[in-house]
Amino acid sequence: MVPSSAVTSGQFPVVHEADEAEADEARGGDAGGGASDDALAHSANVRLVPLSIPLPAPLRVVRLSPSTLTCVAEAPVPLSLGESLDFRLTVRGDSLGPLHGVVARLRTLPPRGQRELEIVLARPSLELGRRLLGLVRRFRAPGALPSAPPRRTETIFKRARIATVLRGLCAAHAHGQVRSLAGRDFPVARVALTELVEAGEHALVRLSVAGAPPPLAPLEVTFGYFNSVFSFRVESAQAREGMLELPFPEQVVRRRNRRHRRRSALTGAYVTFRHPIWTDLIVRRPLFDVGPEGLSFAMPGADDALFAGLELPEILVSWPGRGLLSFAAEVRHVFRQAAPDQGEGEVLCGLKLIPLGPDDRAAWLSAIAEVFYPFTQLGRNRPAELWDLYEKSGYFELSGKSPEAFAEQKSAFTIASRRLTHASGIACQVVWPSVRGIEAAVTLVKPYSRTWMGYQLARRQDGEPPASPRDILREVILHGYEYPQRDPEFEWFVTWVQASGRFSRFLMHDLTRRFRDESDHAAIVRFRALEGDCSRMRVAPPSPGLTLGAPTASETTALLGTIRLSRPWPYVAAHDLLPGRFDLTSTRRAWNAARLLREREVVVVRRDGEAIAAAILELAHEGVHLFGLFDVVRLWALAEGGEAAYPELIEAARAWYAERGKKHFVYFCEHPDPSHVVQTGLKDLGEADMTVLSADLIPDQLEHAWEITIPEAHPQPGLGIV
Numbered sequence: 210m211v212p213s214s215a216v217t218s219g220q221f222p223v224v225h226e227a228d229e230a231e232a233d234e235a236r237g238g239d240a241g242g243g244a245s246d247d248a249l250a251h252s253a254n255v256r257l258v259p260l261s262i263p264l265p266a267p268l269r270v271v272r273l274s275p276s277t278l279t280c281v282a283e284a285p286v287p288l289s290l291g292e293s294l295d296f297r298l299t300v301r302g303d304s305l306g307p308l309h310g311v312v313a314r315l316r317t318l319p320p321r322g323q324r325e326l327e328i329v330l331a332r333p334s335l336e337l338g339r340r341l342l343g344l345v346r347r348f349r350a351p352g353a354l355p356s357a358p359p360r361r362t363e364t365i366f367k368r369a370r371i372a373t374v375l376r377g378l379c380a381a382h383a384h385g386q387v388r389s390l391a392g393r394d395f396p397v398a399r400v401a402l403t404e405l406v407e408a409g410e411h412a413l414v415r416l417s418v419a420g421a422p423p424p425l426a427p428l429e430v431t432f433g434y435f436n437s438v439f440s441f442r443v444e445s446a447q448a449r450e451g452m453l454e455l456p457f458p459e460q461v462v463r464r465r466n467r468r469h470r471r472r473s474a475l476t477g478a479y480v481t482f483r484h485p486i487w488t489d490l491i492v493r494r495p496l497f498d499v500g501p502e503g504l505s506f507a508m509p510g511a512d513d514a515l516f517a518g519l520e521l522p523e524i525l526v527s528w529p530g531r532g533l534l535s536f537a538a539e540v541r542h543v544f545r546q547a548a549p550d551q552g553e554g555e556v557l558c559g560l561k562l563i564p565l566g567p568d569d570r571a572a573w574l575s576a577i578a579e580v581f582y583p584f585t586q587l588g589r590n591r592p593a594e595l596w597d598l599y600e601k602s603g604y605f606e607l608s609g610k611s612p613e614a615f616a617e618q619k620s621a622f623t624i625a626s627r628r629l630t631h632a633s634g635i636a637c638q639v640v641w642p643s644v645r646g647i648e649a650a651v652t653l654v655k656p657y658s659r660t661w662m663g664y665q666l667a668r669r670q671d672g673e674p675p676a677s678p679r680d681i682l683r684e685v686i687l688h689g690y691e692y693p694q695r696d697p698e699f700e701w702f703v704t705w706v707q708a709s710g711r712f713s714r715f716l717m718h719d720l721t722r723r724f725r726d727e728s729d730h731a732a733i734v735r736f737r738a739l740e741g742d743c744s745r746m747r748v749a750p751p752s753p754g755l756t757l758g759a760p761t762a763s764e765t766t767a768l769l770g771t772i773r774l775s776r777p778w779p780y781v782a783a784h785d786l787l788p789g790r791f792d793l794t795s796t797r798r799a800w801n802a803a804r805l806l807r808e809r810e811v812v813v814v815r816r817d818g819e820a821i822a823a824a825i826l827e828l829a830h831e832g833v834h835l836f837g838l839f840d841v842v843r844l845w846a847l848a849e850g851g852e853a854a855y856p857e858l859i860e861a862a863r864a865w866y867a868e869r870g871k872k873h874f875v876y877f878c879e880h881p882d883p884s885h886v887v888q889t890g891l892k893d894l895g896e897a898d899m900t901v902l903s904a905d906l907i908p909d910q911l912e913h914a915w916e917i918t919i920p921e922a923h924p925q926p927g928l929g930i931v
Contacts, residue, residue: 254269254300254301255269255270255273255298255299255300255344256268256269256270256298256299256300257269257270257278257280257296257297257298257328258296258297258298258299259294259295259296260295260296260297260306260307261293261294261295261296262287262288262294264282264286264287265284266282266283266284267299268280268281268282268286268326269281269282269283270298273298273341273344274341274516274518275330275333275338275341275342275486275514275516276329276330276332276486277313277327277328277329277330278310278327278328278330279325279326279327279328280325280326280328281318281323281324281325281326282323282324282325282326283321283323284324285324286324286326288312288315288326289312289315290312290313290314290315291311291312292311292312293309293310293311294309294310294311294312294328295307295308295309296308296309296310298344300344305337305340305341305344306337308330308331308333308337309330309331310328310329310330310331311328311329311331312326312327312328313327313328313329314326314327315327332486335487335489335490335514338486338487338514339511339512339514342512342514342515342516342543343512360465360466360467360468360905360908361464361465361909362462362463362464362465363462363463363465364460364461364462364463365460365461365462365463366459366460368457370916371457371458371460371461372405372407372412372457373916373917373919374439374461374463374916375402375405375414375461376405376919377434377915377916377919378402378432378434378439379402379403379404379405380919381434382401382402382403383401383402383432383433383434384399384400384401384432384433385399385400385401385402385430385431385432385433386398386399386400386430386431387400387416387418387428387429387430387431387453388428388429388431389427389428390427390428390429390442391426391427396420398418398419398420399418399419399420400416400417400418400419400430400453401416401417401419402414402415402416402432403415403416403417403452411457412457413454413455413456413457414430414454414455414456414457414458415452415453415454415455416430416452416453416455417451417452418448418451418452418453425445425446425447425448425453426443426444426445426446427442427443427444427445428442428443428446428455429441429442430442430443430455430458435470435911435912435915436465436466436467436468436469436470436908436909436911436912437463437464437465437466437467437912438463438464438466439461439462439463439464440461440462440464441458441460441461441462442458443455443456443458444456465908465909465912467500467908468502468694468908469500469501469502469503469691469694469908470500470908470911471498471499471500471505472498472499472500472577472580472581473497473498473580474495474496474497474498474499474504474580475496475528475529475579475580476495476529477495477527477529478495478496478499478526478527478528478529479493479494479495479496479526479527480492480493480494480496480504480506480524480525480526480527480560481493481524481525481526481527482521482523482524482525482538483523484513484514484515485519485520485521485522486514486519487514490513490514492513492515494506494507494508494513494558495507496526497557499577499580500577501573501574501577501691501694501695502561502562503541503559503560503561503562504526504559504560504562505557505558505559505560506557506558506560507555507556507557507558508555508556508557508558509555512556513558515540515543515558516540516543517540517541517542517543518539518540519539519540520537520538520539520540521537521538521539521540521560522537523535523536523537523565524536524537524538524560526573528576528577531572531575531576534569534572534573534576535565535569536562536563536564536565536569536573537562537563537564537565538560538561538562538563539560539561539563540558540559540560541559541560541561542557542558542559543556543557543558543559544556544557570695574695581688581691582684582687582688584641584676584681584684585639585640585641585684585685585688586639586640586641586642587630587637587638587639587640588626588629588630588637588638588639588640588650589630589640590626590627590630590631591640591642591647592622592623592626592627593623594640594642594646594647595622595626595638595640595647595650596619596622596623597646597647598646598647598648598649598650598667598669599615599665599667599835600612601669601670601671602649602667602668602669602670603667603670604665604667604835605835607707607836608707608738608836608894608895609894609895610836615835618831618832618835620832621831621832622832622835623832624832625805625830625831625832625833626638626832628803628804628805628830629652629654629803629805629833631803632799632800632802632803632805634655634696634799634803635654635655635799635800635803635805636652636653636654636655636803637652637653637689637692638650638651638652638653639651639652639653639685639688639689639692640685641681641684641685643674643675644675645672646669647669648668648669648674648675648676648681649666649667649668649669649681649682649685650665650666650667650685651663651664651665651666651667651685651686651689652664652665652689653689653690653692653693654833655693655696655796655799656796656807656829656839657701657783657784657785657790657793657796658698658785658790658793658795658796659698659699659700659701659782659783659785660700660701660702660703660783660784660785661692661693661696661699661701661702661703662702662703662704663689663690663702663703663704664704664705664834664838665834665835666685666686666713668681668682668685679918679919680918682712682918683914683915683918686716686911686914686918687911687914687915690702690907690910690911690914691907691911693904693907694904694907699904700782700783700903700904701779701782701783701901701902701903701904702901702902702903702904702906702907702910703783703899703900703901703902704717704899704900705838705897705898705899705900706718706897706898706899706900707895707896707897708735708895708896708897708898709895712917714898715917716913716914716917717900717910718733718898718900719913719917720902720906720909720910720913721733721900721901721902724902724906724909728777728778728779729778729779729903730779730902730903730905730906731779731900731901731902731903731906732776732777732778732779732780732899732900732901733898733899733900733901734776734777734780734879734898734899734901735879735896735897735898735899736877736878736879736896736897736898736899737877737878737883737893737894737895737896737897738838738875738876738877738878738893738894738895738896738897739875739876739878739883739886739891739892739893739894740837740873740874740875740876740891740892740893740894741842741859741862741863741866741873741874741875741876741889741890741891741892742863742872742873742890742892743863743866743867743871743872743873743874744867744872745863745890752853752854752856752857754816754817755814755815755816755854755857756814756815757812757813757814757815757857757858757861758812758813758815759810759811759812759813760811760812760813760820760823764813764820764823764847765791765811766788767820767847768811768813768823768825768845768847769786769787769788769791771845771846771847772786772845773786777901779901779902779903780899780901783901791809792809793807793808793809800829800830805829805830805833806828806829806830806831807828807829807830808826808827808828808869809825809826809827809828810825810826810865811823811824811825811826812824812826812858812861812862812865813847814851814854814857814858814861816854819848820847820848821846821847821848821850821851821854822844822845822846822847822848822851822852822854822855822858823844823845823847823858824842824843824844824845824858824859824861824862825842825843825845826842826862826865826866826874827839827840827841827842828840828866828869828871831870831871836875836894837871837873837874837875838875840866840871840873840874840875841874841875841876841877842858842859842862842874842875842876842877843876843877843879844858844859844876844878844880852880852885853885855885855886856885856886856888856889859876859886859889859891860889862874862876875894876891
């Protein structure tokens with residue numbers, strides 16, 4: 210439990226005498242991801258009027274919370290540190306007080322020499338505390354969301370993608386608001402996006418309006434959905450019987466504010482806690498929505514006197530069928546929704562959950578899974594049904610293979626699949642079950658210390674599915690790709706996308722390409738997969754003057770330096786090609802604990818004692834990847850002409866894998882010309898792209914998956930994620 214002394218002052222800006230640009234930005238507010246309840250009100254004019262000492266003029270209040278306020282004086286004031294002060298607050302003719310406080314800080318503000326005072330308030334009564342907090346919400350535009358800076362902002366210009374986004378918002382029955390850009394005093398209208406009329410260049414957007422619409426030009430329209438807020442501006446609109454018809458926007462701005470999406474809570478789910486400041490106040494509220502790291506609830510009627518930054522030592526969450534779950538929490542935002550009738554809407558409070566014990570987070574994720582993943586499940590040890598899925602989906606026919614080529618792997622796959630099911634720290638298998646078996650599935654593993662990889666994405670192609678193919682794919686992808694976010698070590702997400710794949714290129718390649726200019730966050734590396742047969746006799750003659758062996762420490766350093774100079778940072782970091790992580794010690798330990806093999810070794814080829822090339826050999830447990838793509842070889846030249854020694858390294862790899870019972874291995878040829886190994890008799894499996902995304906971009910990836918699975922957005926046969 211968090212001790213009660215940990216309760217913070219919760220200071221936050223209430224009235225900030227902002228410039229015009231700041232005020233405009235604040236009114237556009239973003240979805241509640243931050244820990245600030247900023248309410249920018251250019252003309253609020255909150256003033257402090259002293260009662261115990263004479264002052265020539267009231268002091269301008271710039272920050273306020275139930276425990277602290279900050280004010281500014283234009284002239285010297287007869288106050289010193291530690292001095293007590295009785296005062297009232299006034300705003301637009303209303304008065305709040307009397308209040309009592311102590312001067313805790315004094316400083317001079319350049320360049321005009323104003324004096325800034327920070328006053329710590331004596332604990333006010335609950336009634337006064339509620340009125341103080343009401344002051345914050347009074348000057349926030351109804352429906353304006355907490356103004357935490359967005360984690361990522363993107364302007365969408367392409368007409369086809371704008372149409373896709375609007376089509377998705379229509380399908381989701383997204384609600385939002387419309388405000389006039391003509392002035393400050395017009396009300397905000399609550400709207401729902403009901404229809405996109407696609408008529409070539411004359412497309413229209415139709416909104417249903419709750420209450421009276423604002424003046425019709427110009428307008429800003431804002432919708433919150435998934436992890437983001439989408440907004441666009443139009444210069445004209447027409448009102449027709451409770452509807453607004455808008456021209457198709459020229460651009461849409463997406464501001465992504467959350468790491469995790471939210472879902473509506475189950476009916477009957479409640480949160481209960483004792484207020485840490487006014488301890489006689491017991492708060493019990495039904496939950497509004499939930500996420501992996503937080504929840505929110507409405508406060509109809511009496512205000513619960515909550516504010517951003519307030520720490521709650523213990524809360525109890527009652528979840529139907531799960532009993533009581535206990536957490537600490539922090540208030541992240543409090544804001545008022547716009548009401549349909551233009552009156553005051555409900556106040557929503559968002560909490561960040563802080564687990565009190567090692568099992569609390571897992572218990573919470575398990576509880577909310579039924580609202581996040583109503584159709585999908587974690588694998589639950591179903592290898593026979595997964596095998597049947599791979600047959601019916603065409604997965605076994607990728608890269609020119611046939612189902613018969615995989616038959617001998619079925620036993621190893623069954624064993625590996627069962628072990629992966631119970632290795633939640635390094636793997637997950639997500640399935641959509643139905644009466645006819647498994648409709649779709651994706652597997653994820655953690656092959657490196659900070660990297661998760663998604664692969665073996667498949668969907669049945671036969672018969673009538675229980676839902677639309679796009680819905681099935683979307684739910685499987687969301688469940689699978691959100692799973693790594695529970696891992697505190699998660700930094701990178703990797704996929705291998707066939708060059709011939711269609712859906713997979715929309716899913717991974719297009720999104721990664723969008724962020725590839727951010728070289729520290731995303732990368733795409735083209736390679737050709739060449740399969741080697743470990744039983745094949747050596748066909749290349751030995752090269753005279755070459756010797757093979759393990760690398761020295763200096764040769765390993767040179768190898769890692771070569772890789773760092775020739776590959777983008779996401780590639781290097783995601784594959785643990787770094788000192789201190791190169792030997793995969795932590796990864797091998799985690800895999801071995803699940804009774805699964807994971808290895809990495811280096812072989813160096815030398816000429817006259819000088820290392821000229823190296824092979825990095827990796828191995829995983831048989832059956833983990835049906836195409837054997839974790840039994841992978843990568844070759845690197847360490848000196849000029851080192852590529853000439855690659856055939857020797859391929860033959861060394863063939864022997865190394867054969868000694869470990871492998872029948873095949875795969876050479877990832879990242880060289881533009883694979884002819885340097887043609888004499889080794891490797892089988893060409895085709896070209897593919899390795900996509901590497903920072904974990905920070907996974908929320909954007911999930912939103913992209915939502916976009917491309919909107920009906921009629923993109924073709925989906927030929928998934929192509931191996």
